[in-house]
Amino acid sequence: xxxxxAKKNTVKSKTVSKTAPAADVEVLKSFYREMLLIRRFEExxxxxxxxxxxxxFCHLYIGQEAVVTGVTSVQEPxxxxxxxxxxxxxxxxxxxxxxxxxxxxTGRKDGYSRGKGGSMHMFSLEKNFFGGHGIVGAGTAxxxxxxxxxxxxxxxxxxxxxxxxxxxxxxxxxxCYNMAALWDLPVLFVIENNQYxxxxxxxxxxxxxxxxxxxxxxxxxxxxxxxxxxxxxxxARQALDYIRSGNGPYILEMMxxxxxxxxxxxxxxxxxxxxxxxxxEERDPITAVKxxxxxHDVPEEDIKVIDKEIKDIVNEAAIFAQExxxxxxxxxxxxxxxxx
Numbered sequence: 001x002x003x004x005x006a007k008k009n010t011v012k013s014k015t016v017s018k019t020a021p022a023a024d025v026e027v028l029k030s031f032y033r034e035m036l037l038i039r040r041f042e043e044x045x046x047x048x049x050x051x052x053x054x055x056x057f058c059h060l061y062i063g064q065e066a067v068v069t070g071v072t073s074v075q076e077p078x079x080x081x082x083x084x085x086x087x088x089x090x091x092x093x094x095x096x097x098x099x100x101x102x103x104x105x106t107g108r109k110d111g112y113s114r115g116k117g118g119s120m121h122m123f124s125l126e127k128n129f130f131g132g133h134g135i136v137g138a139g140t141a142x143x144x145x146x147x148x149x150x151x152x153x154x155x156x157x158x159x160x161x162x163x164x165x166x167x168x169x170x171x172x173x174x175x176c177y178n179m180a181a182l183w184d185l186p187v188l189f190v191i192e193n194n195q196y197x198x199x200x201x202x203x204x205x206x207x208x209x210x211x212x213x214x215x216x217x218x219x220x221x222x223x224x225x226x227x228x229x230x231x232x233x234x235x236a237r238q239a240l241d242y243i244r245s246g247n248g249p250y251i252l253e254m255m256x257x258x259x260x261x262x263x264x265x266x267x268x269x270x271x272x273x274x275x276x277x278x279x280x281e282e283r284d285p286i287t288a289v290k291x292x293x294x295x296h297d298v299p300e301e302d303i304k305v306i307d308k309e310i311k312d313i314v315n316e317a318a319i320f321a322q323e324x325x326x327x328x329x330x331x332x333x334x335x336x337x338x339x340x
Contacts, residue, residue, distance in 0.1 A: 023230065025296050031073075031229050032289045033306050035065035038089040039286060040314045041098060045088065045105055045119075048318060049264045054105045057134070058119045061089035063259040066285035067192055068093045070232025071160060071252075074240055078157035080128045080146045082139045084164055085120040086192075086258075087132025094127040098317040108324035114334070115327040137170030139163055140189065144176040147185035147249070158186045158243050166197025168210045177249070181217035184248035188239055189214075191251065192226070194258040199270045211253035219249050226254030227283045257283065 042060045049058045061068075064086075072093040075081075083090045091101050096112065104111025104122050112122040120134040130146060133139050143161025150157040167173065168191050180187045191210050195202055202210075211221035220242070224235040232254060239250040257279045261268035268276075293303060 023292060023296075025293070025298060028289055028293050028296065029298075029302075029306065031069060032286065032293060032303070033310065034069045034093065035229065035286045035289065036306065036310045037098070037313065038065045038069070038092055040310050041092060041101075041317070042088060044314045044318050045102070046260070046264065048102075048106065048321070053322065054119065055107060056118045056120075057085065058105070058264045059086040059262065060260045060264070061086050061258070063279065063284075064192060064194055064226065064254075064256045065089065066229040066232055067190070067226045067254045067256050068162075070229045071188075071190060071236040073233050074237040075160065076157065076240075078128070078150075078155050079160060079240075080130055080143075080150070080157060081160045081162075082130040082143045082146060083132050083162035084136070084139050084167060085132050085134050086164070087120065087122070090132070090162065091122060091124070091127075091129060094124065094129045096122075096124050096127050096129060098313055099320040102317040102321035103324045106321040106324075107326060108321055109327040109331070110324050111321075114331065116335075137163060137167040137172050140167070140170075140173050140176045143187055143189070144180050144185060147180060147187035148183065150186050151183070156244065158188055158240055160188045160190060162190045162192055164197065165191060165193040165195070165202045165206060165210060166200075168213065169197075169206060174213070177214050177217045177219055177251075180249040181214070181219050184246065186243045187249040188236070188243055189219075189249060189251045191253040192256055193253055194256050196258070196262065196270070198262045199266065199268075201270070209253070211251050214249070214251045219251055221251035221253065223253045223255060226256030227279075227285050227288070229285055229289060 039062055042062045045058060046060055048054050068089050081090060081094055088101060100112045104113055104117055105119055107115045109115050112124055120132050123129060123131045130142060140161050140163050143159045146159035150159060193202060193210060197205055211223045214221050222235050225231040235252055239252055243250050259276060259280060
C-alpha cells in the first residue's frame with residue numbers, strides 16, 4: 001500500500017488540449033449525433049418551460065455537450081454515473097429514453113421518477129445512472145460511495161462523478177477527495193468548469209486551478225479543453241485506464257461554457273453578448289465536428305439525415321410528454337412511505 005501511495009504522489013497534474021486530426025467518419029457521425037441530440041433536447045425543454053409545461057427549476061446543458069459525450073464514449077458498461085442538477089445530457093448520454101426524460105420534466109406518470117422528481121432528480125438503475133441532485137456537490141459524495149461499492153464488489157467498474165466549478169468549493173468535495181485517495185477508490189471526478197457558478201465568474205470565486213485541488217491527497221488531475229470532444233475522450237480514456245489499474249481516483253477539469261443562464265430564470269446579465277457570441281462562433285463543439293465531417297467529404301445530405309432524425313426523436317419525446325397523463329393522486333405516497 002505504501003509503495004502504491006508513493007507512486008501516486010509522483011503523478012503530476014497537467015493541461016490537455018488536442019484534437020484527433022484523423023478521426024474516423026463513423027466516430028464523427030456518432031459524436032455529431034449524440035451532441036446534437038443533447039442540444040436539440042435541451043432547446044425543446046427550454047421551449048416547454050417557457051410554455052409553463054415544466055415546473056420548478058430547469059438547468060440547460062447547451063454548449064457543454066462535448067464533455068459528457070467524450071467521457072461516456074470510453075466508459076465500460078459496469079461504470080456508474082452521478083451528476084448535479086444540470087443533468088438531462090448525462091441521462092441521454094447514458095442511453096436513457098428521451099421520452100421518459102421529457103415525461104419526467106413535465107411531471108408525468110411514465111417519467112423516470114414517475115413524475116415526482118422533475119428536472120433535478122431522475123434515476124435509472126438499468127443504465128447505472130444514479131441521478132442528478134439539487135444539492136450542490138452532493139453527487140461527489142454519492143459518487144465516492146459508488147466507488148466504494150465497485151471496489152467492494154470487485155466488478156471492475158468506475159464511478160464517474162460530475163460537479164460544477166461552483167460545487168468544487170464545497171467542503172464535502174474535499175472530504176470525498178480524502179476518502180477516495182485514502183481507500184484507493186475507483187472514482188473519476190469530473191469538474192465541468194463552465195466559467196460561472198450561478199452568476200459569479202470562477203475567477204472571482206475560486207483560488208488556484210481546480211484540477212490541482214487533489215494534489216495534497218496524491219490525486220492526479222488534468223485540465224482539458226472541454227469544447228473539444230476528442231480532447232475530452234483522450235483525457236477520459238487515460239484517466240479511466242489509470243483508475244482501472246488500481247491507482248485510485250483521478251480529477252478532470254473540463255474547461256467548457258454554457259450558452260444559457262444558470263437556470264431558465266437567469267437572464268445572464270453578468271456577461272456580455274459579445275462573450276457568448278464569440279464562444280458560439282469560434283468554439284462550438286457541434287459545429288467543430290460538423291466541420292470535420294465536411295472536411296472528410298461527407299455529403300451535406302448525409303448530415304441533414306442526422307439532423308432530421310434528431311429533430312424527430314425530440315419532437316416525439318415532447319408530444320409523448322404532453323400526452324402522457326399525470327400521476328394519479330393515490331401515487332402520492334408511492335416510493336415514499338413504507339407501512340409496517
